[in-house]
Each structure stands twice: as C-alpha cells, then as structure tokens.
Amino acid sequence: MAEQAASRPSRQLSNLRRQHKGLINLMPLQTGGLLTTAAREALVEFGDGYSVCDFCQGSLCNITNPPIREFVQELLPSFLGCEAATITHGAREAKFMIMHSLGRPGGSIIVDANRHYTTVVAAERVGLKVIEVPHSGYPEFTVDVKQYAPLIEEHAPDLILLTYPDGNYGNLADAGGLGQIAREYGIPYILNGAYAVGRMPVSMEEVGADFIVGSGHKSMAAAGPAGVLGMKKKWEEVVLRRSGTYGNKEVELLGCSIRGVPLMTLMASFPSVAERVRDWNEQVSRAQWFSAALEDLGFKQLGERPHRHDLLQFETPALYEISRRIRERGYFLYKELKERGIWGPQPGLARSIKLSTFAADRQQLQLVIESFKAILDKYG
C-alpha cells in the first residue's frame, strides 16, 4: 500500500503553503494566535516530535528543562488567578476534562446561549444534558446572568458555564455576578475564557469561578493545539486525579497532554502575552473606533454597545446586495480584500462578517476601513 500512497500527492504535500501570509489579519480565530518572535524560534527548536521529552522523568508538567514545571505550577496560576493549573490541547479539551470529572450520569450543565459549539459537543461526549440561558436576541444578544438562578433551582445541574466573551458577538456577560450566584448555590462554575485569557486581564479568583479555560492558539500567541486550565485547589484531586496504576499520571490528561511544540510556543510567548493584556484599554478603544467607522459605511455592529472586546460582528446588507448580483457571490469580498492585503471575513460570507481588531494597528485598520469604502464604491 505504501507504493500507491507515495506517488501522486508527494509534490503537493511536500510543499504546503498558506495563502494569507503577510496580510493584515482580522480573522477572529487567528488574531490572538499569531506567534511572537520568541515562539517562532521555539517552533523551529522543538519541532521534532517529542523533543520536549528530553529530560522527562515521567510527567510532562514536572519537566524542568525546558522549564515546564515553573510555567505550569507558578506562572500560569499567577496569570490566571487560580490555585492550580495544567496544560491541555485546547479550551474544548479542558471543558471535556472538567465535565467528565464532575458530571454524573444523567446530569446536566447550564450554559449561556452564546456558548461555543464545543461546549455542547463536550457535554454530549460526557452524556450531560445542556440547558441554555437565553440571550436577549437581535441586535445585542446579551446574556443576563441572573437568569442562571431559577434554572439552577429547577435543574440542580452538575456544573454551570459562562462564555466570556462569546465568539460570535464578543459580548462580556457579568462573570463576577455569576460567581456570586455559583457560590450561593454551591455549583461549580466554568469560565470559558478562550477569547479572554491572553488578550485581556481576567482572574478566576476575582470572577469567583471554580475553573478558567483558555486557548493557546486562539488568544495566547501559540501554535495549535494548545490550551490552559486553571482551577481552585479543591478540584485538583478531582480533575487532575492520578491513575490508580501509575501514580504520576493524570487520568484526564492520559498522562500527558500537549507533549510537543505547541507547548513550547505557548511558553515562549508567555512573557509577551502577560505584558500585552495590560494594553487592553487601547484594544477596546481601537475596536470601538473601528466599529464606528464601519457603521459610518452603513454596516451595523451587533452585540454589546459600547463594545468591550476586539471581536466584532457586523451586518453588511450592502455587501450582501452586491454578492447577489455578481458571479463570485460572497467570495467577491474575500478576493477584493485579499487584493488589498487584507484577510479576515470567512470566505464566501457577505451578509454578515466577523472581524477582530486585535492584531492590527490603527494605521492598518484605517486601510481596512478605506478598503471597505472602496469596495462599496466599486460595486455601488
């Protein structure tokens, strides 16, 4: 079988290239995951499979060279505002670990209606029923955390979860308010910070959550797949419980999680990431300025107003009108932006677009604004 497989695809697979290098990147999935210079060096240095394991004594999180132990046991807890932390393949795998450890057969989890799809799939994998706290609907789609309380009373869930912010609208619900409700009812509370941790200041302790989940590739300048999980001390023996047979292996990590180069990029970027969250006010100000400029072009920003995050969704009826009368359909927008050195909206979509201003400076965003204007003028 090797014969067949080796021939045809060799040229294509041996020369894998990205289309969007060097462009102004506005894609919400990607703007927080662009590598730092230090991470690029770590990438090359630790690219070979299992090269992080040179000095492993049996537990990934205890390796001292490279300094994984210090990162996991000291730096991450301090950064996340939690008592114990570990590394995961990503936010979804962290959520699954928690649900798999704390969920009981026939149990349930209460989540916000803006939750990421992986929250639902992780619960499904565990067998937990998902109960949703509704959002306010168009156009703001906000979640009022007070609505968790009656649902907790009704369903006595195993867990509650809040997406902070959500990935569709970039809304920041009252995470601290939900912390008070969680404490009041004694229900373990997961804060899904995939778009918060590494972008903006956030502290599990200040929020009053039991768990905080972050994404390396989404928001911590790391290669994928990479994630972080912080928790209260009391949950360490539940979620990070050791194998009965192998006392130094955590069951939910199957011994080790990201045993490879994504972890090295996460660590290499960490000093910069810890630094950049201090600039969050400027990030928010830039997002608001950008949003106002696009609204001046006739787009309508959805989600909270004023907006408090770099994730933005816009209704773009003018772009949609254009897409309906030309051959390329929605792809015209992708092509027009790419020609202008810009990458961001999902190729093919024109009715509404999701953008993130996190990785672009004001000068670049000004070019984006002018490009949208030029595209509207060109087809208008």
Added chain:
Amino acid sequence: MAEQAASRPSRQLSNLRRQHKGLINLMPLQTGGLLTTAAREALVEFGDGYSVCDFCQGSLCNITNPPIREFVQELLPSFLGCEAATITHGAREAKFMIMHSLGRPGGSIIVDANRHYTTVVAAERVGLKVIEVPHSGYPEFTVDVKQYAPLIEEHAPDLILLTYPDGNYGNLADAGGLGQIAREYGIPYILNGAYAVGRMPVSMEEVGADFIVGSGHKSMAAAGPAGVLGMKKKWEEVVLRRSGTYGNKEVELLGCSIRGVPLMTLMASFPSVAERVRDWNEQVSRAQWFSAALEDLGFKQLGERPHRHDLLQFETPALYEISRRIRERGYFLYKELKERGIWGPQPGLARSIKLSTFAADRQQLQLVIESFKAILDKYG
C-alpha cells in the same frame, strides 16, 4: 497578576533551547519523529495558531486547502490498510476514543502485558477493567496471542488490544494470529501501532484488526502532538459518530482534533514516510548488527531474538557497576555519550538502556559502538 508573571521568567522563556540538537539520536521516543525537510518548512509556514483553518467550512477533516480531506479520506486509509481514518492528538487519544465509544459500563478490555501505560490510563478514564495476557518473562518477554482466547471466554470483554511492537522490548507479537481469534469470537480488536505505523509496513486489513492506531510524533516524522486512527467502515458511525446538535462535528474529536501545525508536519512528511517503510528490511538488519556488536561488549539484548525492530533494550551490568562507584551515578553515561555526540539512553539510567537504531546510519552506529567501548575502557 500580569505584572508579576511578566518580569522574572521572561529571559528564560523567550530563549528556549534544546540540549540535544545535532547529536546522533538513539532515543526510542524520538528517532521516528524527526522532521523531514518538507515538515520543517510546513512548521514555519503554519506555525501561527489556527492557520490551518483559513478555508475551514466547519470540519477539519474536510478542509481541501491545505489538502487535509485528501490526506484523511484517501491517503491515510490506503497507507493504514483500513476503510476509514481520522487524525488525533496521538495514539493514546485514539485508544481513548475507541474505548469511550465501544466500552460499556462495567466492561473490560484484554491487553498484552507489554502494553504502554497509556492503554491502562485510557481504560481507567473510561472505567474499563484491564485484563492482561502475561508475557513470557525474562529475558524475551514475548506475548503468545493464543492466550487471549481463554481470557476472552472467561471475561467476554468489550475490546482486545495488542501493542505492536511494545515500547519496552520492541517485540512483535503475532498480530495476524490475534486477528483470527478476534474474528472467531467477534471481539473488536485494536492494534496499537505507535511504533509500527510510519516505520514498518503494517496493514490493518492484513492483520485482521478492527482499529489501527499510529503516532505522528513517535513514528511518522511529525511534530507532537499528532496521531492517526484507522478503522473498519462499520465502526465509523460508532467512533466517528456526529453530534446530535452539530451534524458536521464528530463527538469523540470534540469537533476537531489537531487543529494546528502538528497536522501540517504529519502531512508534509507523509510522502517520505510512506516511502521509508519500504526500507524496513535494512532497518531490521541494521538493528540486529548493532545489537550483536553491543553484545560483544558484554551487554545483553532483551526481547525477541533474532530481533525484528529498531527498538532495543539492553542489560548493561558493566555500566551499572561503573555508576555505583562514581560521583555522577548513572548520569555519567549521559555525559560521556553527549561528549561524543550521542544522545539516547534516558539520563540517569545505567542498569539497562533502551535505544533505537531507526534514525542513525551504519557509520553513526559504528561510532556509537566504539563510544560504548571507549567508555567501558575509560572506567574499566
């Protein structure tokens, strides 16, 4: 909290370096995971988090640019000799997926006594009881697959698993013989080929297994974490079942597994990997020659004789004697080899050592043999 975290470790984390670059690599965990040139290029190209998702329409394994769909749906099944395949974070995560999908509460799995620790931990995570088929003990530690039959009759397990080869001795049990037994009893059969797939020819169909598991970072010239999972068509709807809420998301993959650069290295290396398994006879011949030469120095090869894999374990009483009477203890061996440009045995161990000849040519192995001789002479 960001302030604290950013200061002290910045210099160390921003300059992560490996100790063992450029050395002759004999470390069993690493020799099959050294990147190809094409993989090194893919590493840099797709280093930024979530850059594989540029053209994702909602399912990682359906992305056509880069050609993930072709890789997963055509190349991998052909290479693995199976009907359906997917990508995973690694062999252990693939084993967990299978066990989690097929295991029933209170169920069990029968495995060989040479199984990797992650087989036990994955079963523990699912709640499956592990029943072991014993090995023959010192010095060959072979597994007779006929012994699965009475244990299957006694325990009616949900699954059986064979480690092919095992990571301790590099023994290759009669995988095809176990295929016949599995068919006879109608028990789903997992072949753990973490040290086979990508090193040697192996076909799930020829073996008669239901599942085949491979490791990208261990044996397919990929960055970690990366793995592959092949299966019979009939298991696709069980192990790769879709979410009830999100019809294009596989529940056991939480939607997507390795959504990042390890997958790109796995794909970039694939043509070379498919090619290199054809040289397996030379690999085995080189391992046997190397083993004989180390035995001439007084080391004793454990595991099957003649040996049929590049993974080798040796008892090294002479090295152990030295380690007992010098200050560095077992670390002297690591230091002495490193000074000679060789990296392989676990630092600190001297009583027995595990080596892999997979990545070294005969000239390099000759240097290794001479180095062991020189070290014995120096302290002897």
